[in-house]
Amino acid sequence: MADPSTYRPRPGEIPDSPGVYRFxxxxxxxxxxxxxxxxxxxxxxxxxxxxxLHPRTRTMVTTAASVEWTVVGTEVEALQLExxxxxxxxxxxxxxxxxxxxxxxxxxxxxxxxxxxxxMRGPKRKGVRYFGPYAHAWAIRETVDLLLRVxxxxxxxxxxxxxxxxxxxxCLLGYIDKCSAPCVGRIDAADHRALAEEFCDFMxxxxxxxxxxxxxxxxxxxxxxxxxxxxxxxxDIEALKRAMEKNAVVFTDATDADVIAVAQDxxxxxxxxxxxRGGRVRGQRGWVTDKVEAVDTAGLVEHALxxxxxxxxxxxxxxxVLVPALPDPAEPxxxxxxxxxxxxxxxxxxxxxxxxxxxxxxxRNAQQAxxxxxxxxxxxxxxxxxxxxxxxxxxxxxxxxxxxxxxDISHLQGDDVVASxxxxxxxxARKSEYRRFQIKGFRGQDDVRSMHEVVSRRxxxxxxxxxxxDEWTGGGDGTGPDPRAxxxxxxxxxxRTAGGPAGPSGPIDPDTGRPRRFAYPPQLVVVDGGQPQVAxxxxxxxxxxxxxxxxxxxxxxxxxxxxxxxxxxxxxxxSSEGLYLLQRVRDEAHRFAITYQRGKRSKAMTAGVLDTxxxxxxxxxxxxxxxxxSVRKLRTASVxxxxxxxxxxxxxxxxxxxxxAGAAPATPAVNTATGEIIEDDQGTPPDGGxxxxxxx
Numbered sequence: 001m002a003d004p005s006t007y008r009p010r011p012g013e014i015p016d017s018p019g020v021y022r023f024x025x026x027x028x029x030x031x032x033x034x035x036x037x038x039x040x041x042x043x044x045x046x047x048x049x050x051x052x053l054h055p056r057t058r059t060m061v062t063t064a065a066s067v068e069w070t071v072v073g074t075e076v077e078a079l080q081l082e083x084x085x086x087x088x089x090x091x092x093x094x095x096x097x098x099x100x101x102x103x104x105x106x107x108x109x110x111x112x113x114x115x116x117x118x119x120m121r122g123p124k125r126k127g128v129r130y131f132g133p134y135a136h137a138w139a140i141r142e143t144v145d146l147l148l149r150v151x152x153x154x155x156x157x158x159x160x161x162x163x164x165x166x167x168x169x170x171c172l173l174g175y176i177d178k179c180s181a182p183c184v185g186r187i188d189a190a191d192h193r194a195l196a197e198e199f200c201d202f203m204x205x206x207x208x209x210x211x212x213x214x215x216x217x218x219x220x221x222x223x224x225x226x227x228x229x230x231x232x233x234x235x236d237i238e239a240l241k242r243a244m245e246k247n248a249v250v251f252t253d254a255t256d257a258d259v260i261a262v263a264q265d266x267x268x269x270x271x272x273x274x275x276x277r278g279g280r281v282r283g284q285r286g287w288v289t290d291k292v293e294a295v296d297t298a299g300l301v302e303h304a305l306x307x308x309x310x311x312x313x314x315x316x317x318x319x320x321v322l323v324p325a326l327p328d329p330a331e332p333x334x335x336x337x338x339x340x341x342x343x344x345x346x347x348x349x350x351x352x353x354x355x356x357x358x359x360x361x362x363x364r365n366a367q368q369a370x371x372x373x374x375x376x377x378x379x380x381x382x383x384x385x386x387x388x389x390x391x392x393x394x395x396x397x398x399x400x401x402x403x404x405x406x407x408d409i410s411h412l413q414g415d416d417v418v419a420s421x422x423x424x425x426x427x428x429a430r431k432s433e434y435r436r437f438q439i440k441g442f443r444g445q446d447d448v449r450s451m452h453e454v455v456s457r458r459x460x461x462x463x464x465x466x467x468x469x470d471e472w473t474g475g476g477d478g479t480g481p482d483p484r485a486x487x488x489x490x491x492x493x494x495x496r497t498a499g500g501p502a503g504p505s506g507p508i509d510p511d512t513g514r515p516r517r518f519a520y521p522p523q524l525v526v527v528d529g530g531q532p533q534v535a536x537x538x539x540x541x542x543x544x545x546x547x548x549x550x551x552x553x554x555x556x557x558x559x560x561x562x563x564x565x566x567x568x569x570x571x572x573x574x575s576s577e578g579l580y581l582l583q584r585v586r587d588e589a590h591r592f593a594i595t596y597q598r599g600k601r602s603k604a605m606t607a608g609v610l611d612t613x614x615x616x617x618x619x620x621x622x623x624x625x626x627x628x629x630s631v632r633k634l635r636t637a638s639v640x641x642x643x644x645x646x647x648x649x650x651x652x653x654x655x656x657x658x659x660x661a662g663a664a665p666a667t668p669a670v671n672t673a674t675g676e677i678i679e680d681d682q683g684t685p686p687d688g689g690x691x692x693x694x695x696x
Contacts, residue, residue, distance in 0.1 A: 004061045008047045014040040019071040020081045022089075023064035027520050030089040032060050035082040039069050056291060060093040063402075075332035083306050090432070092425060105283070106131040106140045108153075108200055113189050114161070114182045115196035117144055117153045124311070131203045131282060148178040150236045151199040154192070155179065159629070166641070202240070204277065211240060255279050257320040258308070259355075261362035262300050263370045264291070270370035271304045272362050277318075286366070288373045297325040302333055309340045317341035322350050322359060383577060384427030390578030391524070394561065394570055397550055401524035402426055406585045407537070408528040409439075409450045410593035416600050419454040420593035423522070424585050436596045448536045451527055455540040463544060465519050521549055528586050530555040531562050538564040554586045613652070613659045620647050624656070635660045
């Protein structure tokens with residue numbers, strides 16, 4: 001635990017101007033980023049009696065070992081720089097809004113030749129039009145099912161679409177007139193795109209004009225005694241009205257706004273957002289966060305707007321944003337949000353009328369979300385803190401292990417031996433820090449020797465990076481180490497990163513402060529196994545001279561915790577939060593290792609046969625596998641079907657079939673102990689992935 005007075009800046013060093021500051025720990029890692037209208041006043045507030053600080057702020061300043069700042073011209077520039085640094089460094093103690101689910105949205109893939117309507121989660125993609133997010137995926141599907149009667153846009157997957165093209169028959173939706181069937185040429189690409197754009201216009205709130213047009217067409221058809229067409233238009237109008245009724249009307253005018261409300265206590269806060277488009281609630285989402293310091297409602301609103309609009313632009317940012325409180329002054333935040341839209345955005349605190357009533361509704365949702373989070377969330381701050389304290393007490397550690405790394409070995413009957421390293425910080429998985437290794441020094445079922453190798457490789461890299469002599473700068477795409485690192489024995493050719501680009505030479509880049517991939521040591525290393533695996537890891541650490549990292553092993557059978565040089569294990573109570581956290585860490589390492597091992601085996605089995613085809617390079621091999629999905633389906637295809645793949649001619653197609661005809665179908669791997677099939681020829685369990693993962 002660091003003393004903040006050891007790195008407190010001297011009087012007069014801190015400028016009295018706007019800027020952004022960064023706290024770093026002893027390893028140079030950025031742990032907190034903040035902005036201030038006056039750097040001098042803001043930073044001085046951190047260096048006071050620790051008893052007067054917020055509990056999380058006290059933990060942050062004692063974890064940090066240095067502070068630095070950057071002066072900017074205006075508060076708007078400070079807001080932009082703070083957001084950029086938070087996204088770049090992902091500081092441990094910054095406000096992070098999180099939820100236990102990803103919210104689904106209704107997406108229209110306008111970037112495809114034949115746009116598709118679908119439910120989509122995750123990050124937004126370029127060229128895709130989004131509506132929502134919605135609280136439930138079933139709500140989207142019900143709405144789409146009603147609208148397909150009027151807007152029969154394609155909803156099928158790419159595989160189903162290609163299959164219908166090949167056989168010349170549409171799917172069921174095409175037969176019941178809920179799809180215009182562009183796959184079989186019932187409608188051309190231009191008309192289908194126009195239909196998709198009309199669907200988007202209706203979902204965007206421009207409903208009145210379209211309904212009036214349909215009503216006029218119905219009247220005209222009735223006047224012309226085309227009663228069947230008039231009845232069909234009448235049913236279409238009713239379907240559209242039912243779809244509109246599913247979205248609650250909150251404003252009588254066509255208001256576009258986002259309504260944000262906050263519920264909080266001393267340690268946590270919940271944010272709820274209602275997306276109102278065309279006067280109707282089109283979507284809802286919410287977040288929960290740990291409060292790092294004594295942030296008021298205006299500060300939480302500022303962080304929420306950064307989270308909400310940091311990656312958005314254009315019409316995704318509405319003309320009006322209703323919030324419970326505004327920072328003082330509010331103009332810098334207004335300018336930043338307006339810059340995301342490209343036009344003026346009004347930030348307002350509603351005082352009366354319908355907008356005030358809706359704000360109360362959103363506030364009730366936020367209060368309910370916070371209460372629900374406190375009663376059931378497994379990653380609650382108090383629960384995580386208790387788990388870390390129990391681990392420290394059981395293992396005899398001086399401080400709680402804020403960073404835990406766990407290693408696991410996986411192979412299939414001695415072949416394709418791989419290892420995984422997962423990282424938990426503050427009791428939560430940090431997937432960008434995950435690493436995976438391939439054991440190349442030997443073959444066979446020797447988990448002890450494999451554990452010694454992988455722990456040695458991980459900490460050898462750490463020592464080398466601390467010394468700053470490793471010249472490898474990384475590939476930037478996470479595909480493996482530089483050959484120079486392999487040549488000097490620092491890495492194997494297949495060391496992999498699960499996260500983003502590798503950092504620059506040395507533990508910290510002097511320009512950006514980004515870390516190298518193995519730059520930080522853990523406070524605790526956990527190995528999957530008992531006394532032999534722990535002894536192997538201990539030997540690896542001793543050989544490298546590392547004596548400040550705690551070590552333990554978790555054996556599967558009785559969930560016993562083994563410590564180095566001890567004949568008896570530590571047995572934690574079954575109800576212990578510490579044991580539960582260790583089990584989660586161990587299970588995550590096991591999952592990550594078995595996934596990598598299965599992927600390697602799948603690639604070897606699928607690529608092995610196609611490698612023998614003369615003139616078939618890697619690009620066309622990937623194109624074949626992408627088109628057919630697996631070698632099994634490719635083996636049953638005809639020459640004409642293979643020729644449909646771009647870049648594949650008839651002679652090459654005949655060579656592929658000849659090679660596949662001469663190769664025997666892959667034999668499923670069988671567990672010799674139980675007789676169950678472990679994987680099929682695609683590297684997945686026979687039940688499609690629901691089977692139990694195994695590490696032999």
